[in-house]
Amino acid sequence: MRKAMTELPWRRPVARGLTTLLSRIKETSRLMVGIPDYDRYVEHVSTHHPEQPIMSYRDFFDNRQQARYGTGMKRCC
C-alpha cells in the first residue's frame, strides 16, 4: 500500500509544487517586511565577490532592517 502510494505518477510533482509554493509564500512574507533571501545573498557574494566578507545572518538582518526604515518612507498611506 505504502509502496503503491509513492509510485503514483502525480505524487512527486505535486509534492515538489507544494514545497515550491510554501517557500515562495515564505519568501514573499519576508520580502513584504523588507528582508530579502539570505541564502541568495550568500550565494551572490561568494560567487561574484569572493574577496568581500559575507555578513552573518544577524548582521544581514540588521542591515536590511536599517535600510528599510533608516531613510525615507517605503510604503503608502
Added chain:
Amino acid sequence: MNALARLLWLGIAALGAIALAVVALSRGETINSVWLVASAICTYLIAYRFYGLFIGRAVMQVDANRATPAYRHNDGLDYVPTNRYVLFGHHFAAIAGAGPLVGPVLAAQMGYLPGTLWILAGVVFAGAVQDSLVLFMSTRRDGRSLGEIIRSEMGATAGGIALIGVFLIMIIILAVLALVVVKALAGSPWGAFTVMATIPIAIIMGLYLRFVRPGKIAEMSIIGFVLLMAALSYGRSVAESPTVAPYFSYSGELLAIMLIGYGFVASVLPVWLLLAPRDYLSTFLKIGAIAGLALGILLVMPPLKMAAVTRFIDGTGPVFSGALFPFLFITIACGAVSGFHALISSGTTPKMIENETQIPFVGYGGMLMESFVAIMAMVAASVIEPGVYFAMNSPSGLIGTDAAKAAAMIGAWGFTVTPDMLTDAARNVGETTVLSRAGGAPTLAVGMAEIFSNVLGGKALMGFWYHFAILFEALFILTAVDAGTRACRFMVQDMIGAAFPAFRNTESWINNLLATTIAVAMWGYILYTGVVDPLGGINTLWPLFGISNQMLAGIALITCTVLLFKMKRQKYAWVAATPALWLLICTLTAGLQKVFHSDPAIGFLSHASRFGTALAEGKLLAPAQNIGQMRQIVFNDYVDATLAFVFVLVVVCIFVFGLLEIGRARANDRPTMREIGAEQAGIVHA
C-alpha cells in the same frame, strides 16, 4: 489568441457587462454585493489583458533582453532579481494602506454607484497606468526615485518644486491618518486599551527578535499575534469595568497630544525596538484582514443597504462638502489613483524586477489588486444600515450628540433610523456611542464586524470583530506615523541642509531632534486643528489630503507624458496625458474651490471671512466659545487656504515645466530621454 481563449474572454466580458448593468441600473431594490465584486473582477481581468499588456507591449515596448537594475547592480541586498509573484506580493504590501479603505467609505454618502464607477474607471485608465509607467521609467533609470527622475529629465527647478510638494503631502497624510485614529479611539476604552497595548507588545517582540532569537520573524510574529489577540479579548473587560475604563477613555484633544508625543518619541527610537516589529505585525495583519474580508464577502454575500445614488451628489452631504465633481474624485484617492504609489513604484520595486516584461504584471496588476481593496471597503460601508452610516459619519455640529436628536435629523434627510437602532449599533460593538465617529475606520469596522460575525461568532463576537478591525487600521496607521515622521525628518534635513550643509549630518543628535521637532510640529498642528474643530476634522482635512495625493499623481503622469515625448513615443502619449489632464482638472477645480468657493462649508476664505466679520462685530459663532477660539478658527482657515493654494501652484508649475519640456523634445528629432543601461544588451553582471 485561439478560439477557446476568445470564447473565455467573451464570457468574462459578458459576465462583467451583466454585473455592471445590475450595479448601475437597479433603482429602489437592494442588490447583492456579489454583483459589485463580480463587475470589479471582470473589469480588472479585461483591463489587464487588453490595456495593461498593451501598455507594456506598445507604449513601454518592454525589452526582454535588456538587463534590469536587479541584474546590473545585483548585491543580494537592495538589488535582487526576484520572482514576479514574490515581487507582486512585496509591491502590493507596500502600496496597500489605510487610503483605499477610508476613501470609499466617505464616498458612500453619495451612494455606492458613483464611487464604484470612479474606482473602476480610475484604476484602469489612471491609477494602474501611473503605477506601471513610473515603475517602467524607474527601472530604466537604476531604480531612481520620482523626484530624481523629474530633476534629471525636467530640470533642477522642477525637481525642487516637486520635492516641496511631496513634503507637504507627507505632512497632510500624517495629520489626516493620525486624525482617523483619534476619531476611532476617542471615548473608546476598548479600542484605546488594545492600541496602547501594541506598544509594549511590539517592544517585547523587538527585544525577542534582537536578543533571544535574532531574525526569526515567523516565531516573533506568532508570539506578537497571540499577545495582540489576548489584549483584544481583555479589552472588553477593560471597557466593562467601571473602575478601569475611565483610565482608557480619552477625549480627542488628549489623544491628539498623546499621538504627537508618540510620533516624536517613536521616530527617534532605534528602529528594531518599536517600528520594525510593529511593522511586521501590521503588514501580516493587513494582508490577513484583507484576505479575510474578501473571503467573508464571498461567503456571506451581504445585500447592499445603501442606495445606488443618494441626494447628496448635489454637494450638501454631511460627510464631506462639495459636489460630485470634483470632490468625489479626490475623496477616493488610493483605490482609483494614488500619487503616493509613484513613490513606491520608483522605490524598492524597480530594483528587484527580474525582467522588463514583468512590469505590467507587478505595476498594473498590483494596482488592480489595491483597487479591489477599495471595492471591498465600499461593500463594507454599504452593507450597514444607511441611517447608521450617516449617524457615524456626520459631524456632531450637524446631528448633535444624542441618539434621539441624531435620528430625527437623519430622518429629515430621508434615511429612516430610530434612536434604538443607533444605541443598539453601539451596544453590539461594545461602544457607548457610534455618533460622529467620522474618519472611515469605525464605519469600515462596523461593516467588517457585520460580515465577519456572520461567518464566525454571530452577535456575541461582533464587538471583538469591530475592535479587531479598528486595531488593524490603527496599527498600520501608527506605523505610517512613525515611518512617515522619520521620512519627513530626512526631508527637512535635506531641504534646510541645502542652505546650511551642516544640517545634513544625520549622525548629529541635535540635527535629528530639531528636524523631528519641525516635522512633528507641522503635522501635529494640523492634526490638532482637525480634532478641535467640530465642523472641520475629516470634513475639512480629507479633501485637502485627497487633493494633494491626486496632485502628486498628476505630477507623476505629467512626468510620464514628458518622458514618452522624449522617447519619441508621442503616438502613445495619450495613455499618460489623458489621465494627467483629468487629474489636473479635478485637483485644480477642487483646490481652487477649497480656497475661493463662496459657500463657507467648502471655501476656506469665505469661512474665514464669515468668522472674521463676526469677530469684528464682537459676536461668537458656534462652535467657538470665546474670542480666542474665534481667532483660532480664522487663523486655521488661512493656514488651510494657503496649503491648498500652494498645492495648486506646485501642480501648475510642474504642468508648465512639462509643456516646455515637451516642446523641446518635439523640436529635437532624436530621442532625448536619459535612460541607463541601453548600451548593455543581454544580462550583464555589474
